[in-house]
Amino acid sequence: xxxxxxxxxxxxxxxxxxxxxxxxxxxxxxxxxxxxxxxxxxxxxxxxxxxxxxxxxxxxxxxxxxxxxxxxxxxxxxxxxxxxxxxxxxxxxxxxxxxxxxxxxxxxxxxxxxxxxxxxxxxxxxxxxxxxxxxxxxxxxxxxxxxxxxxxxxxxxxxxxxxxxxxxxxxxxxx
Numbered sequence: 001x002x003x004x005x006x007x008x009x010x011x012x013x014x015x016x017x018x019x020x021x022x023x024x025x026x027x028x029x030x031x032x033x034x035x036x037x038x039x040x041x042x043x044x045x046x047x048x049x050x051x052x053x054x055x056x057x058x059x060x061x062x063x064x065x066x067x068x069x070x071x072x073x074x075x076x077x078x079x080x081x082x083x084x085x086x087x088x089x090x091x092x093x094x095x096x097x098x099x100x101x102x103x104x105x106x107x108x109x110x111x112x113x114x115x116x117x118x119x120x121x122x123x124x125x126x127x128x129x130x131x132x133x134x135x136x137x138x139x140x141x142x143x144x145x146x147x148x149x150x151x152x153x154x155x156x157x158x159x160x161x162x163x164x165x166x167x168x169x170x171x172x173x174x175x
Contacts, residue, residue, distance in 0.1 A: 023095035023167070025102065041065065041085050044098050048083065048105035055109045055158060063105060073172075074104035078117035081108040096171060103168025106161050110150035120146075 023029075029047070045065060052061045059079070066072075066084040074083045087100045111117070120142075127135050155162045 023093070023099045025095045025098040029095055029098055037088060040088060040094065044088070044101045047098065048102050051102050051106050051161065051164070052081065052109045055106065055113060055161065057109055057112045059112075061109065061112060074108050076108040076111050076117075078112070078121070081105060081112070083108070092171070096167075099164055099167040100171050103164040103166075106154070106164050107147070107151065107168065110154045111146070114150040114153040115146060 025047070029043075045063065049063055052063065062080050064080050064082045066074075066082050066086075072082070072084065073086065074081070076082065083101060083104050085101075087097045087104070088094075090097065092100075123142075124135075124139065127138070151162070151165055154165070
């Protein structure tokens with residue numbers, strides 16, 4: 001199946017959705033009638049905010065929308081979660097885009113729950129000050145490893161949310 005292997009069983013709600021070929025968001029999302037992108041982003045933002053809330057992060061999380069094109073689809077600074085709206089410009093069905101948007105938000109929430117952001121920032125600071133060679137490559141490799149680690153943790157602790165991570169990775173890989 002995939003990307004995250006929880007040791008506990010999933011909740012089961014996703015099985016019916018998958019067998020019907022629907023997006024996960026279709027369980028609690030009704031497509032926009034007027035196709036207003038601003039309204040769509042507002043609704044997706046509220047859903048993503050709820051996802052972060054159910055993750056029970058150690059502090060209140062603020063989600064910031066990235067409207068301008070950038071290299072990152074999502075990132076966190078340890079206090080804020082930044083998520084790009086570019087997924088809604090890809091021409092994919094609305095519910096799929098919402099799944100991806102929620103997956104990006106949940107992934108960044110994983111870092112808030114399971115990453116030691118202070119130690120990571122200190123490591124970067126130490127290496128940049130020493131003019132360490134290939135610091136960007138090292139940061140990228142560390143981030144890839146940390147991404148997988150925090151997603152594994154989510155799979156162990158909150159298996160109902162990993163379906164959004166799987167959908168996000170699968171969808172982004174095919175775009």
